[in-house]
Amino acid sequence: MYNITVQTEEKKFPAAPDLYGLFFEDINRSGDGGLFPEMIRNRSFEDSLPPKRVTVSRDRSFFQTPEGFTLPFCHGEGTANWVRKNQIPYTPIPGWYGEAAVMKLECENTLNSKREAALLVEFSEGGSIYNTGYMGMKQVAGEKYDFLMFAGADRPVRLIVSLSGADGTEYARKEFAIRENAYCRYEATLTASGDDTGARLVFTAPEGGRVKFGFTSLKPADTYNGHGLRRDLVEKLKALNPQFLRFPGGCIVEGFTRETAMRFPNTIGPEWERPSHGLMWHYRTTNGLGFHEYLQLCEDLGAKAMYVFNCGITCQGRFPELFCEDEVDTLIQETLDAIAYAIDPADSPWGRKRAEAGHEAPFDLHYIEIGNENFGPDYLARYQKCYAALKEKYPNLIYISNTHTEAAGLPTEIVDEHFYDTPEFFAEACSRYDSYDRSGPGIFVGEFAVTAGAPESLYAALGEAMFMVGLERNQDVVKLASYAPLLANPHYVSWTPDLIFFDNNGSYCIPSYYVWKIFGRFRGDTVVASQDDSPRLFFPVRGLPAVMGDVGVKWREAAWNGYSIQPSHAILGAAEFRDGVWTTIPGEPVGVHPYRAGQLRAKTFVALGEDELATEGVFEIELFAEEGRELVLGLFCKKGEPAVHWTNHSADPQPWSLADVLPFQWVIRDGKSCVMYGRLGRERMISQPVCVDVNYGSFNQFRAELSARNMLLSVNGKQIADVLVPQYPAAACVASETGEEVIIKIVNMAAGAEEVQITLDCDVEPEYTAHILTGDPIGKNSFRQPERIRDVSLQKTGASRRFMYAMPGSSVNVLVLKKKH
């Protein structure tokens, strides 16, 4: 039995009003073709233009920035994986195909100074070109689609624009007479006569002719509130009751070169006048989803706007470029302009632009984040400058920094912390904010998600829910939180997991979404005291021993439970066998953030043996010790479920990859031994270092006796440490109240159901509601089973000052009790 005590009389602090919000970044093609439901892929014909200053490989499969960072390109289609999996046939102009028509990109005489290319087409008699959209276009009988193009011709051309199935079935058509002119604007509303999810937009010239297209667009007429965004996706976002929306990124704010950073001026005005640019997630954005559209979305969601701007550094994880002083001044001015656009009165210069774009009243811009995931001295200098300038002009806005800038003595209001880790990490981090300085800055957990261990599953959602209980318990410090990333088109994944998956046909949410839904809906006004006596669970252990550490480590006589074992999985580098001795050799790190790849080239990670399911056993090995060469033994290495895959977006993620195999590491360095845990390069110490006698210049015997609870470590026959496996609470709870209700949130990470005795200090009605998320912990949702794991609301009875609640195994529970007055 598990006991929870709630003292409504002991008010702790007001609930942070904006605690739960959203973070949207254009990633996984979630902007154009996603939330911004443009149906034409490469509507501006610029996708095959590489970003400025990069060097494109001969076969155009990738490009390299001046600082040496490489990204897949595939002549503008994105990653090789997308091309392969989506079976995209080659076309020099992504998205566009021709029959009896020759297409050519023209970079001169484009539609306007912001457009870098136009599409010149020589139609033969009856020739056509067509666009296949984002893996086809969806047509629904009776639905209307808004078509727009800018086109010109040197002689009049009859052009038929139609929506057609891949088999030629026509759903809608409109005939245009393209005038003899540079560019004219042509528009039509097309009403589909049939249903299709793989339709195309076809341009046919029955008599042939030469047409130059400057820009095209096709969008569903039916959008959320008529504001241009995809209805089902906005509805899903709205159901989370978000209190803020952080936009537009994420790493895309930073860019991978100075030209690819997000800039406010590029994201306002008529869509065809907004420059496009390449995103680090392997495609271009046409910036149709721009500053105004984000602000309008915030308003439609009832959320405050949080704008993130580039403060003068490109992505520090991707070999950064620094903007110079003058450029930083320009970035600051642009941000001041953006703020003015959002909140200055309609009769001011920028407010007028907003009003002209259809919104007279100021928007609710509330938060400004200075950079994304920036750090170090370059950031501190830029932060200080930006903060001073913005705060002076707009003192009422709340400013967010990327690191603990207060530690450097800088004025700091809120600090943004990001976490991508395992379910157990998040469960353990439930108490992370208990010890934060109450007089320090507020905390924004701006990005977090389970990306390793069991991503996308209910179990992942449970780990995150435990963490969120910890956030709620600390709302005097933690003011804001958001999951990341938000949306993904499964055909164009550059980051998993994501909260919502969508394609042309529909969308579904991962289990985590439903945690956000029920946590976001039942907030309470005041956090009250609560205690629980949850037992603790050990971090799960399972898997193979490994030889890690520096390249060049030699070993022999490796054995598991007395049986000889050999290398079975080369996760980093490899090992070669000669004269009875294995030696580790280097290899290119795959599946890690590029920032860490450099550090890892000198390391190796070779798993031994076959018993992947082992949770206990004895590992023995003889390692050759040399002064200065680090010896590391991996303990409990299990293959991961591939999630975020970093360096090679063009290859399938591997289950035995550096990103996903999380070993315990027994490290012997400089005569000291300790155990670390976590992803390579981001480990934390779980045992205090102890001195150890190794004999340099000879083989030494290492022995690890492993169980689910502890690791007994010996060197040369002498036991040196008994290391406890880390633990996390099996369950956690938090309580809040309003004048009418007591709300108790309880998360059960354990698989077993549990009777919970709840003791209250106030009278409540016997009837109450339990909003519950439960199921198979490894269960996931999918397009086929979109709601396999989702919340249910049950009416229950029996609540009183002391009552029992039957808590399902692997569950998130939000109990809403009515106070008796």
Ligand code: AHR
């Ligand atoms: O959420 C995906 C990425 O993770 C964001 O762009 C970045 O801020 C973080 O590294």
